[in-house]
Amino acid sequence: MTSVIFRAFRAVDDPDSCQKFVLGHRAVLESYGITMITSNNALWAEHKNTYVILAEAPDDHRALGGVRIQISDVDFALPIVHAVGQVDDKIHEVISRQTGKVIAEACGLWNAREIAGYGYSFFLLRSAIALAYQLKVESLYALAAPVTVDMCLNAGFIIERYLGKDGFFNYPKLDLVATAMVINDLGQMSHATDVDKSHIFDLMHNPVHTATVNGPKGDVTIDYRLQF
Numbered sequence: 001m002t003s004v005i006f007r008a009f010r011a012v013d014d015p016d017s018c019q020k021f022v023l024g025h026r027a028v029l030e031s032y033g034i035t036m037i038t039s040n041n042a043l044w045a046e047h048k049n050t051y052v053i054l055a056e057a058p059d060d061h062r063a064l065g066g067v068r069i070q071i072s073d074v075d076f077a078l079p080i081v082h083a084v085g086q087v088d089d090k091i092h093e094v095i096s097r098q099t100g101k102v103i104a105e106a107c108g109l110w111n112a113r114e115i116a117g118y119g120y121s122f123f124l125l126r127s128a129i130a131l132a133y134q135l136k137v138e139s140l141y142a143l144a145a146p147v148t149v150d151m152c153l154n155a156g157f158i159i160e161r162y163l164g165k166d167g168f169f170n171y172p173k174l175d176l177v178a179t180a181m182v183i184n185d186l187g188q189m190s191h192a193t194d195v196d197k198s199h200i201f202d203l204m205h206n207p208v209h210t211a212t213v214n215g216p217k218g219d220v221t222i223d224y225r226l227q228f
Contacts, residue, residue: 065111119215156192
């Protein structure tokens with residue numbers, strides 16, 4: 001697979017696509033033996049401040065991956081609050097410091113096994129950051145698995161070391177580790193690598209375009225449809 005569409009939409013505007021996202025994400029989680037996780041439910045699909053990027057095959061639009069931007073409001077707390085709150089109450093203190101700011105979480109990042117290894121997770125994460133900026137998010141959180149921590153660091157996240165054991169938790173199972181991370185400067189992306197920053201800024205200012213980018217298995221073509 002060398003060509004994919006990245007299509008952004010508000011969850012409540014496209015329930016059918018939300019269902020495609022849920023089923024695809026659930027299948028990936030179950031393949032790793034994970035069945036209980038905050039992102040693995042459809043409650044967010046009814047939340048007016050949740051936005052989705054769905055990776056689709058250009059031929060039949062089957063779901064190949066995706067990521068969500070979930071903006072916190074009085075109706076829906078960030079998934080990281082529930083997840084981390086099970087093991088560290090300090091997450092409530094961290095979030096309360098952001099009162100008055102637009103805060104959100106990049107969550108539910110997944111890709112189907114048929115496109116694994118092409119680097120689409122990297123490109124989905126960068127797209128999520130660009131979409132968050134477009135949605136005027138001021139602080140963007142993430143709960144990263146071990147295999148995605150370096151990817152998140154490269155993309156500008158920093159570890160929220162006040163939480164857990166220097167930012168690390170046993171979640172969603174005791175034998176798995178997750179890392180709490182945040183970007184507090186989406187307009188500057190001061191902690192991102194030059195490569196990531198260039199790609200993210202390009203997406204921020206050109207949310208609709210087609211680009212050929214270099215991935216681990218060679219060039220891939222992405223049809224970005226991230227405009228709101």
